[in-house]
Amino acid sequence: MSVKLNTESCEQAFDSLSGELVGVDQAWLSQRRHDALNRLGNTGFPTVKHEDWKYTDIRLLTKHEYVLDASIDLTAMAAKVESSRIDALDALRIVIVNGRFRRDLSTIDSLPEGLIAGGLAEQIASDPASVKAWIGQALPENGHGFSSLNDAFVNDGVYINVSAGITVSRPVEIVYMISAGDVAPLAQPRTLVIVAEGASIEVVERYISDSEDTYLTNAVSEVFVGSGARIELDRIQEEGSRAGHVGGLFVCQRTDSHAVINTISLDGMLIRNDLRASLDEPGAKVVLNGLALGDGRQHIDNHTHVDHIAEHCISREFYKSVLDDRSRAVFHGRIVVHKDAQKTDSEQQNKSLLLSRNAEVDTKPQLEIYADDVKCSHGATVGQLDETAVYYLRTRGIDEQSARGILTFAFADSAITDISNEALRAYIDTRIRDKLGAGDLTKGMSF
Amino acid sequence: MLTIKNLHATVVGKPILKGINLEIGDGEVHAIMGPNGSGKSTLANVIAGREGYEVTEGTITYKGKNLFDLAVEERAREGIFLAFQYPVEIPGVSNIYLLKAAVNAGRKHRGEPDLDAMGFLKLVREKLKLVEMRDEFLHRSINEGFSGGEKKRNEILQMAMLEPTLAVLDETDSGLDIDALKIVANGVNSLRSAERSMIVVTHYQRLLDYIVPDYVHVLAQGKVVKSGGKELAHELEAHGYSWVGDDAKAAAG
Structure with a gap:
C-alpha cells in the first residue's frame, strides 16, 4: 500500500488499511485513528507558510511516494541489527524494523521485575487497557500533520512500563531500523514510556540506517514521568543519507520528577524534531540537550516547547549546532511560563558554530511569561571558531x-x-x- | 639564539615595528620595556608567528634558521614559547589534555616516543608544585573561569612542561597582585638556565625586581631607543618613559 503526503492519498490509504491495523475491535482505538485522520484532513501537511515550518520545506519529502507495508529483507536486517551493537552498553534491546516490533531480533528474554518492555501491537492485543490509559495523552491538541498521520495509522512500536519504585539498572535500547530498497518505506513507530512513581530508567532511542535509499521515519514517542520518577532518554539520529525523519517526543512530568532528554542528530537528509515537555506538577525538572551536526546539504530542525504549568519547576535547555558545507539548522525553542507557574527557574541557550560560508542557522529562542515571580534566561549565539x-x-x-x-x-x-x-x-x-x-x-x- | 635585524612589521596594514635590532644570546634574559603602543606585544607575536602580523622588512634568525620559514606550531616545537598577555579561555578542553598534546607534539618533532601516562603524570605533578597549583587544576577547562593570577600561573606551568629554549613572556605581570607575581616570578626563575633564553616584555619595572634581566631594551614607536643593563629599568622607573622621549623622537624622525 503506497501513500503520498497529502490528505487525499492518506485518506485512501486509511480506507484500505485501517481494517488490518491492530486492535480494530477496540472502539476507542478506532475512534482515535478516525479523529486523527480528521485532524489531518483539517490541517493538511505543513508548508513554509506555517510559522513553525518557515525554515523547513518538506517538499523534499512530499515529492516521494511511500510504502506503508514494505517487505523486509530479514537476513540483511539481522546482520545490521547485530553490527549496530554498542559494545559495553549492555542494554536490553528492542528492535523495530520499518516501524514494526521484531521479537526475533530483540534481546528482551529476561526482563527485570517490574519492567514491561516490548512491542506496542502485542501490548494492545494482550492488554488494551494498559495502552488506552496513556496513548495520546501527551500529545498537544494542535499537533501538525505528521503527528496526526502517525496517530491515524498507529499500529506498532514500543511499549515500556516501569512499575512504581523500580530502578531499571540496565539501559533499554530501542533500535529503529529501516529495510528499504526498490520502494521507499514509511515507518511510523509509536513509542510509549511510562515511568511510575519513584521509578527510574534510561532509554536510548537509536534511529539507524546505512541505506542510501529514500525513506521516511515519522516517529512519535510519548513519555510519562510519575511523581519522583526519573528518566534519561537519549535520542540518537543516524538515518540514511536520503532519509527524512520527523520525530515527535512528548513528555509529561508529575511532582518532583526529573527528565533528561538528549537529542543527538548526526545523519539524515532532513530531520525535524518536535520536542515538548510539560511540567504539570510542582518540583518537576527537565533538562533538554541537543546537538545538530550537519554537513553536505543536511537540514536539521529542532523545535522545542517547554510548558511550565506548575510552580517551582526547573527547565534547562542547551542546544548546539555545528554546521559544515551547505548544511542548515533551525532552532526554535519556546518556553511558556503559565500564570500559576510561580518560582519557575528556566534557562535556555542555543549556540551554533558555522564551519563554512555556506552553512546556515536560523535560531529563535522564545520566552513567554505569564507569571510574575520567575527566573528565566535565554539566548543564542552564532559564530565561527x-x-x-x-x-x-x-x-x-x-x-x-x-x-x-x-x-x-x-x-x-x-x-x-x-x-x-x-x-x-x-x-x-x-x-x-x-x-x-x-x-x-x-x-x-x-x- | 635569536637575531633580529631591521625588523619592520604591520598589523592590519598599520606599521608598528619600524626597524628593530636585537641579539639574544644563549641563557640570556632580555627585558623589553616601553610605553603602551610602542610595539612590545607586536614583537612578541611576530616572534611566535601570529597571523595578521605582517613582516614587511628585516629578518629574524633563530638557532641559525630563518624564523619566517616556520609555521606557528613549528616554532613552538623548535622551542619557542609565548606566554600570552591574555591567555585564551577554551571551554571543553582540559588543561591536562593540552599539556599532554603539546608535550607529545614536541617529542614527536624531536623523534622521541610519546610520554607514557605514568611518566607524564609524574612530570606534571612536579611542575605543578613550581607554580603552586593543585592537581584539580589539570581537569578544568583551559583558563575557563580562572582568575588573572591563575591564568598567568597556567602559562608558566605550560612553559615548565614544554621546556622551551626561547621563552617570550608578554606582560606576564599584568593583572597580578604581589603574591601571584612572586609565584610566577619564582616559576620563571627556576626555569632559567644556560641553554634557555628569555624575552620578558613588560610595562613596569616591578616584575624586573623579581625576574632580574641581563639586558633591558626600551621600545618606543616601533624602535629600540635605549639598551642597557638591569639598572636601566630603575632609571626608567625614576624618570618615566618621557625620559627616553627625546631619543624616541630622534628615532621616529
Whole structure:
C-alpha cells in the first residue's frame, strides 16, 4: 500500500488499511485513528507558510511516494541489527524494523521485575487497557500533520512500563531500523514510556540506517514521568543519507520528577524534531540537550516547547549546532511560563558554530511569561571558531588542522556531557570525531 | 639564539615595528620595556608567528634558521614559547589534555616516543608544585573561569612542561597582585638556565625586581631607543618613559 503526503492519498490509504491495523475491535482505538485522520484532513501537511515550518520545506519529502507495508529483507536486517551493537552498553534491546516490533531480533528474554518492555501491537492485543490509559495523552491538541498521520495509522512500536519504585539498572535500547530498497518505506513507530512513581530508567532511542535509499521515519514517542520518577532518554539520529525523519517526543512530568532528554542528530537528509515537555506538577525538572551536526546539504530542525504549568519547576535547555558545507539548522525553542507557574527557574541557550560560508542557522529562542515571580534566561549565539584559540593551541605545538579539530570537537562534545552512560558517550564521541574529521588527537579529550 | 635585524612589521596594514635590532644570546634574559603602543606585544607575536602580523622588512634568525620559514606550531616545537598577555579561555578542553598534546607534539618533532601516562603524570605533578597549583587544576577547562593570577600561573606551568629554549613572556605581570607575581616570578626563575633564553616584555619595572634581566631594551614607536643593563629599568622607573622621549623622537624622525 503506497501513500503520498497529502490528505487525499492518506485518506485512501486509511480506507484500505485501517481494517488490518491492530486492535480494530477496540472502539476507542478506532475512534482515535478516525479523529486523527480528521485532524489531518483539517490541517493538511505543513508548508513554509506555517510559522513553525518557515525554515523547513518538506517538499523534499512530499515529492516521494511511500510504502506503508514494505517487505523486509530479514537476513540483511539481522546482520545490521547485530553490527549496530554498542559494545559495553549492555542494554536490553528492542528492535523495530520499518516501524514494526521484531521479537526475533530483540534481546528482551529476561526482563527485570517490574519492567514491561516490548512491542506496542502485542501490548494492545494482550492488554488494551494498559495502552488506552496513556496513548495520546501527551500529545498537544494542535499537533501538525505528521503527528496526526502517525496517530491515524498507529499500529506498532514500543511499549515500556516501569512499575512504581523500580530502578531499571540496565539501559533499554530501542533500535529503529529501516529495510528499504526498490520502494521507499514509511515507518511510523509509536513509542510509549511510562515511568511510575519513584521509578527510574534510561532509554536510548537509536534511529539507524546505512541505506542510501529514500525513506521516511515519522516517529512519535510519548513519555510519562510519575511523581519522583526519573528518566534519561537519549535520542540518537543516524538515518540514511536520503532519509527524512520527523520525530515527535512528548513528555509529561508529575511532582518532583526529573527528565533528561538528549537529542543527538548526526545523519539524515532532513530531520525535524518536535520536542515538548510539560511540567504539570510542582518540583518537576527537565533538562533538554541537543546537538545538530550537519554537513553536505543536511537540514536539521529542532523545535522545542517547554510548558511550565506548575510552580517551582526547573527547565534547562542547551542546544548546539555545528554546521559544515551547505548544511542548515533551525532552532526554535519556546518556553511558556503559565500564570500559576510561580518560582519557575528556566534557562535556555542555543549556540551554533558555522564551519563554512555556506552553512546556515536560523535560531529563535522564545520566552513567554505569564507569571510574575520567575527566573528565566535565554539566548543564542552564532559564530565561527575563535581564531585566537586556534593560535593559542598552535603556539603550544599543535598543528592547525588538529587545533581546529580540537576546538570544534570540544564545542560539539559539550552537548553530550549529560549522557550518563559512558559506553554510549564514547560511541557518540567517536561518531562526532569521525564526522568532524577531528583527528586522532581528540581521542581521550573528553573528561 | 635569536637575531633580529631591521625588523619592520604591520598589523592590519598599520606599521608598528619600524626597524628593530636585537641579539639574544644563549641563557640570556632580555627585558623589553616601553610605553603602551610602542610595539612590545607586536614583537612578541611576530616572534611566535601570529597571523595578521605582517613582516614587511628585516629578518629574524633563530638557532641559525630563518624564523619566517616556520609555521606557528613549528616554532613552538623548535622551542619557542609565548606566554600570552591574555591567555585564551577554551571551554571543553582540559588543561591536562593540552599539556599532554603539546608535550607529545614536541617529542614527536624531536623523534622521541610519546610520554607514557605514568611518566607524564609524574612530570606534571612536579611542575605543578613550581607554580603552586593543585592537581584539580589539570581537569578544568583551559583558563575557563580562572582568575588573572591563575591564568598567568597556567602559562608558566605550560612553559615548565614544554621546556622551551626561547621563552617570550608578554606582560606576564599584568593583572597580578604581589603574591601571584612572586609565584610566577619564582616559576620563571627556576626555569632559567644556560641553554634557555628569555624575552620578558613588560610595562613596569616591578616584575624586573623579581625576574632580574641581563639586558633591558626600551621600545618606543616601533624602535629600540635605549639598551642597557638591569639598572636601566630603575632609571626608567625614576624618570618615566618621557625620559627616553627625546631619543624616541630622534628615532621616529
